[in-house]
Amino acid sequence: MRLIICVVYLAVFGPAQCGNILVWPTRGSHWINLKIILETVIDKGHNVTVLVPNPSPFMDTKESDRFSYQYFSVSMTTQDMQDFLNELVHFSVYETDQLNLLQIQIKFYELASKHQDMALSYCDGILQSPELMDKLRDGKYDVVLSDPHFPCSDIVAEELSVPLVYMFQFSIAHVLERMCGQIPSPPSFVPAGMIKLTDKMSFTERIINMLFYLSQDAFAILVWKRMDSYYTEYFGRPTSYCEMMGKADIWLIRNYWDFEFPRPFLSNFKYVGGLHCTPAKPLPKDMEEFVQSSGDDGIVVFTLGSMIDKMPKETSNMIASALAQIPQKVLWRYGGEKPDTLGENTKTYKWIPQNDLLGHPKTRAFVTHGGINGIHEAIYHGVPMVGIPLFGDQTDNLAHMKAKGAAVVMDNIKTTQPQDLVDGLNAVINNPSYKENAMRLSRIHHDRPVKPLDEAVFWIEFVMRNKGAKHLRVEAHNLTWYQYHCLDVFAFLITILTVVLYVFFKMCKFFIIRCCFRSKRKSKKE
Amino acid sequence: MRLIICVVYLAVFGPAQCGNILVWPTRGSHWINLKIILETVIDKGHNVTVLVPNPSPFMDTKESDRFSYQYFSVSMTTQDMQDFLNELVHFSVYETDQLNLLQIQIKFYELASKHQDMALSYCDGILQSPELMDKLRDGKYDVVLSDPHFPCSDIVAEELSVPLVYMFQFSIAHVLERMCGQIPSPPSFVPAGMIKLTDKMSFTERIINMLFYLSQDAFAILVWKRMDSYYTEYFGRPTSYCEMMGKADIWLIRNYWDFEFPRPFLSNFKYVGGLHCTPAKPLPKDMEEFVQSSGDDGIVVFTLGSMIDKMPKETSNMIASALAQIPQKVLWRYGGEKPDTLGENTKTYKWIPQNDLLGHPKTRAFVTHGGINGIHEAIYHGVPMVGIPLFGDQTDNLAHMKAKGAAVVMDNIKTTQPQDLVDGLNAVINNPSYKENAMRLSRIHHDRPVKPLDEAVFWIEFVMRNKGAKHLRVEAHNLTWYQYHCLDVFAFLITILTVVLYVFFKMCKFFIIRCCFRSKRKSKKE
Numbered sequence A, B: 001m002r003l004i005i006c007v008v009y010l011a012v013f014g015p016a017q018c019g020n021i022l023v024w025p026t027r028g029s030h031w032i033n034l035k036i037i038l039e040t041v042i043d044k045g046h047n048v049t050v051l052v053p054n055p056s057p058f059m060d061t062k063e064s065d066r067f068s069y070q071y072f073s074v075s076m077t078t079q080d081m082q083d084f085l086n087e088l089v090h091f092s093v094y095e096t097d098q099l100n101l102l103q104i105q106i107k108f109y110e111l112a113s114k115h116q117d118m119a120l121s122y123c124d125g126i127l128q129s130p131e132l133m134d135k136l137r138d139g140k141y142d143v144v145l146s147d148p149h150f151p152c153s154d155i156v157a158e159e160l161s162v163p164l165v166y167m168f169q170f171s172i173a174h175v176l177e178r179m180c181g182q183i184p185s186p187p188s189f190v191p192a193g194m195i196k197l198t199d200k201m202s203f204t205e206r207i208i209n210m211l212f213y214l215s216q217d218a219f220a221i222l223v224w225k226r227m228d229s230y231y232t233e234y235f236g237r238p239t240s241y242c243e244m245m246g247k248a249d250i251w252l253i254r255n256y257w258d259f260e261f262p263r264p265f266l267s268n269f270k271y272v273g274g275l276h277c278t279p280a281k282p283l284p285k286d287m288e289e290f291v292q293s294s295g296d297d298g299i300v301v302f303t304l305g306s307m308i309d310k311m312p313k314e315t316s317n318m319i320a321s322a323l324a325q326i327p328q329k330v331l332w333r334y335g336g337e338k339p340d341t342l343g344e345n346t347k348t349y350k351w352i353p354q355n356d357l358l359g360h361p362k363t364r365a366f367v368t369h370g371g372i373n374g375i376h377e378a379i380y381h382g383v384p385m386v387g388i389p390l391f392g393d394q395t396d397n398l399a400h401m402k403a404k405g406a407a408v409v410m411d412n413i414k415t416t417q418p419q420d421l422v423d424g425l426n427a428v429i430n431n432p433s434y435k436e437n438a439m440r441l442s443r444i445h446h447d448r449p450v451k452p453l454d455e456a457v458f459w460i461e462f463v464m465r466n467k468g469a470k471h472l473r474v475e476a477h478n479l480t481w482y483q484y485h486c487l488d489v490f491a492f493l494i495t496i497l498t499v500v501l502y503v504f505f506k507m508c509k510f511f512i513i514r515c516c517f518r519s520k521r522k523s524k525k526e
Helices: A002-013 A028-043 A078-098 A101-127 A130-138 A153-160 A172-180 A203-235 A241-245 A285-292 A313-323 A354-358 A372-381 A394-403 A418-430 A432-446 A452-466 A487-525 B002-013 B028-043 B078-098 B101-127 B130-138 B153-160 B172-180 B203-235 B241-245 B285-292 B313-323 B354-358 B372-381 B394-403 B418-430 B432-446 B452-466 B487-525
Strands: A020-023 A047-054 A068-073 A143-146 A164-168 A250-253 A269-271 A299-303 A329-333 A346-349 A363-368 A385-387 A407-409 B020-023 B047-054 B068-073 B143-146 B164-168 B250-253 B269-271 B299-303 B329-333 B346-349 B363-368 B385-387 B407-409
Touching: A020 A028, A028 A047, A028 A143, A028 A164, A028 A372, A028 A452, A047 A101, A068 A101, A068 A130, A078 A101, A101 A130, A101 A153, A101 A203, A130 A153, A143 A153, A143 A452, A153 A164, A153 A203, A153 A241, A164 A452, A172 A203, A172 A241, A203 A241, A203 B487, A250 A452, A269 A452, A285 A329, A299 A313, A299 A354, A313 A329, A313 A418, A354 A363, A354 A372, A363 A372, A363 A418, A372 A394, A372 A432, A385 A394, A385 A418, A394 A407, A407 A418, A418 A432, A487 B203, B020 B028, B028 B047, B028 B143, B028 B164, B028 B372, B028 B452, B047 B101, B068 B101, B068 B130, B078 B101, B101 B130, B101 B153, B101 B203, B130 B153, B143 B153, B143 B452, B153 B164, B153 B203, B153 B241, B164 B452, B172 B203, B172 B241, B203 B241, B250 B452, B269 B452, B285 B329, B299 B313, B299 B354, B313 B329, B313 B418, B354 B363, B354 B372, B363 B372, B363 B418, B372 B394, B372 B432, B385 B394, B385 B418, B394 B407, B407 B418, B418 B432
Parallel strands: A020 A047, A020 A143, A047 A068, A143 A164, A164 A250, A250 A269, A299 A329, A299 A363, A329 A346, A363 A385, A385 A407, B020 B047, B020 B143, B047 B068, B143 B164, B164 B250, B250 B269, B299 B329, B299 B363, B329 B346, B363 B385, B385 B407
Antiparallel strands: none
């Protein structure tokens, strides 16, 4: 079938339409979005090969037989990787409030180094395998698709002489986008992310934002030293990690102006947030019956994501007792032991069809940990939110929704009291402004010239058709930091101005002295 | 018929789809692009009212009966306006090389003041007429569409409480976009326009670019003082011209990455360059016969635009003698007396179907003055160019095409020798790189997710449907210049740092002195 589609495409559009796409390993929510794009490009007749680490705790190669999988060996075990993720989650959710800022930064540096170990073991697994590299060279790929948080895809794109397309949401303090992608981010109105700031900042907030930018820049420079050495060693010439990343043709950003604050960007940055959202499909029969039993009160959809399936008993009891107090029926994705305080209005499920539930006409609110995919789905369907952030970008994601008036947000899961949750739910359900704002964001999401999935696929196919998109890449990539900020020009102009002023004053002094001297001589003679 | 379309739209999309659009007066090539958008929105069922000055030398109200025209009186006569334009053209084409930089700047200031007189007479004609303003208020408009070079549309949009959409190409040194629209333009890689620079600048060029930015900023601040007073007087409260302009919802830029160098921009800036381009229609019979008679050599299309219909005899003879030397047939748009040196291969026409000729398979080259509309048509059809810039943005437009390898450009019409023109034509016709580059730009033009006309219409309808697009407007509009550049934050941080260092050194000094003093006392005692 794929061959037939391919032949039809070849006949209609010529050879560039039916290409080979190489996908760099990724995981979690990053993979969810990527997979949808890959399914679509396969529908259009392209071939997709996904690089999969072996052992792999995050990529289930059985989930689709439509992709080709290319395995590579990694030195880390599945357990190492799982341990790292558990440590990251545990630290973020349960430890950060017991540490001071310096301790947090040190721990983050430690975790970043561990992540780097993992990432470099992936790089080694691919780049240090001559057989695999030969196989990739023979694969006649037209593009490499990757998440810039997972390095070395730029090396492979360079080795195969094919364009590189990145896709991700954002990096902390936009270090990757700013320092490597050259996107301008004035700290006066572009919040650095992760610190719950919006585009409207007070003087103090602008100071915090600026300090966060500066500290993250320093942090990145420190952490990237090892990457620079790796890249330099690989190429045998001084090569920086950031410079290689800057060669990407297109940056697909999993974001849009329904969620993001308006900001400057570049011609090769494409905002395709919410591309995974689809209209709701019918619910399973028993679930639909439960939903319908809610009557006019409607339902609340509750999930804290796939990474927190179990939680301490007191937390689950706190949540259950809060949910028991609202008139709505609640569908709670929760894989742990049944809480003692679970009300009759609440049902727990090991898995829920989240998007279908959010798109159900009876849905009144969404309780979420603030994962970006869930938030985009809630925006798509215009559902107001109650946020309980756990870790990572979630606090910041929810800060966006709060600023846009579509969510009430708890500080964190540990300090949340049942009454806070009840108040939050009552607010977003009964105060019409939350629903109105959620619907406004939904209109912004839907009312755009091209659907996000179509736009993402368009630009991937564009670079395949045109062997890149260098006409969209700013010249800033070829400037040093002082050239970019015109510091050399300012230094030159200030020097010239100083010299001119110096000569001018010297001449004035000379003429004044001469003038006075003459007049004195004249008066003496007289 | 329009009523039927409107009713169908109302039935399908609801009331917001069938709206009323108010168009601010404009002229020349600005009007050509706008008219195409207006024709399209009328096809979609909207009503268009165009404000027309009376007397009007630039807008022929008989050219389309599809628009409603709303006249307003201006104090200037048609002759005054024509005289101004003649003066501008004559100065730009024939005087600039006889003056030094200061004289040019003074003359430009004089011309800018005259343009302001004209623009303000338009403002007065509309704003100072209570009957007209009442009529506009009763018109139930959904959007005001305007070129920001013609002021006061922002006042009317504010008075009518409707969104404002701007459309234009660019302003000198991007002063309007930068200072009023808040678009970032780093002088290190964004050329200021009008000075023939590209995004790849040497150190000297970056100095020139920076000085041009600075001088134009100072010039703008000077010229806008009068506008600020006008706006302040109208509203009866301190109001700046720039601040009002910054309230625009969408800026449609008549530009795209086939022509423009990649640069940073904002979420409410939409690049819709080339929206007027269409596939070629068949030529008139006699013209087609002449074109076909060219055989394999093909034809050259020659036009210096509508504003230079007549030229000095020696210039027309120079051009004709050059054209007589090439093997191609030439179609020359020229309204003046037949030159003595006109070759048999050249035919002059008072008017030519430029787009249809550029899209003809026999067309080998386009000789152009560098008007933006003609350049976009040449890009659309992939035709290499020979440029003879006359005035205004033309030198700069052609510098873009030269940098992208699709044109050979003469310095100006006065210094061009017949052999230069022959060499230029031979180069773009016989050196395949020019055609290849023109075709590459053509592919970039055509290969985009939405056609430019559709995108322009989409965003106009978007603001009509959604009563604006404030979610795309950056918070930078609400910051002062020193806040935007974080100068207050830097000042604060430097002060804190200085105080900390001062206290630290004082304490060090104190302890060192104390320590030495003690040890001295100790040794004395000993």
